[in-house]
Amino acid sequence: MKISFIAAAAALAATTALTACSTSSSGSDSAAGGDRLTVWIMKDSVSDTYLQRFKKDFEQQHKDTALDIQIQEWDGIGEKVTAALASKDAPDVIEVGNTQVAQYAASGGVTDLSGKAAELKGADWLPGLAGPGKVDGKQYGIPWYAANRVVVYNKDLFAKAGITAPPTTRDEWIRITEKLNKGTTQGIYLPGQNWYTLAGFIWEDGGELAEQSGGTWKGALGSPEALNGMAFYERLQALGKGPKDSDEAKPPQADVFAKGDVAQIISVPGGAKIVEQANPALAGKLGFFPVPGKTAGKPGVTFTGGSDLIVPAASAHQDAAYEVVKALAGEKCQTDLARTMSYVPNRTSLAKVIEDNEGTAAMAAAAAQGRATPNSPQWAAVEATNPIKQYMTAVLTGSDPKQAAKEASGSITKTLGS
Structure with missing residues (x-):
């Protein structure tokens, strides 16, 4: 769920080059005859520079995978995602509002990632992101970033x-x-x-x-x-x-x-x-x-807004899609994202990376007590x-x-x- 000022603040965030999300290696920037993954990211969630750097670094680390990152408008996104989940050619990874996960999971078109939670440090996730991503005991949404009042x-x-x-x-x-x-x-x-x-x-x-x-x-x-x-x-x-x-x-x-x-x-x-x-x-x-x-x-307890990442069940590249989610939700990308966009990282233990920013530090302190809507x-x-x-x-x-x-x-x- 997006909350007031998130998109506007993102638009005002620094768009300077970022440290890569993982250690780069030599090689081509795109796959040659490998998988081509479609990733939907919402408008103004992150800067173009961040996405460009992530794409380049990810493709260097996964030489058999190319990323097609497509920016989506929030207006009408519910209907668009629901239709995509019901199709046979759904995107491979989709950013969704944290409180939208239950709506999409009810369609049966979202991959259950419960078995990956431990690898992704799920015990350390912010409750306001992890809770909404878990429906009927299954973890469909993987926390990406948070923001709260x-x-x-x-x-x-x-x-x-x-x-x-x-x-x-x-x-x-x-x-x-x-x-x-x-x-x-x-x-x-x-x-x-x-x-x-x-x-x-x-x-x-x-x-x-x-x-x-x-x-x-x-x-x-x-x-x-x-x-x-x-x-x-x-x-x-x-x-x-x-x-x-x-x-x-x-x-x-x-x-x-x-x-x-x-x-x-x-x-x-x-x-x-x-x-x-x-x-x-x-x-x-x-x-x-x-x-x-x-x-x-x-x-005090506060409402936590932000985004989770989901993998549509119709994705033909389940393993590769998970690798994208794993990278975006990983410690290095989370650190870069928090420092660049002034978001709260998805893990409580990473709050220290923004403690030198008064506003974001206050937000992170509150996020530890965060909740989401029913x-x-x-x-x-x-x-x-x-x-x-x-x-x-x-x-x-x-x-x-x-x-x-x-x-x-x-x-x-x-x-x-x-």
């Missing part, structure tokens, strides 16, 4: 308010935001329908968006734990002037933050690049910290109408939270059961 803050406004360090707990976060919320300064800009952020709060309180029991999915926004998460969101949202009936895209929260009178937003770190582009005076004045949790020293093939249909957004607006505008949660949960249950 952190708090981006204005260091000057923090200093002006006498705040010397970011908060480490929810309660401290509220106290600091109240202190920042003075005069013309908004303590935080939090739109009323930022439902990915709400999901993190619900998970932190022990709730769920939906739960599965006996093979049936049901909406779960009405549980006491989920209601506590919404109550925290309501409390935090009130400490700013964010609209109650729209998300972070309307208006673009980067533009709001760029005006210089907002102390905090919740965004992927790449959002800071867009803010600085809109207001160069803020360059070097933005800081980052993980969304705080209930316990000091432990970041692993149902029908979840994409829930997001299409997204009753969670309507639920949030209803609560923020004075409706009874329990009744609003009941209605939204009913809508989720109906969609998941369709």
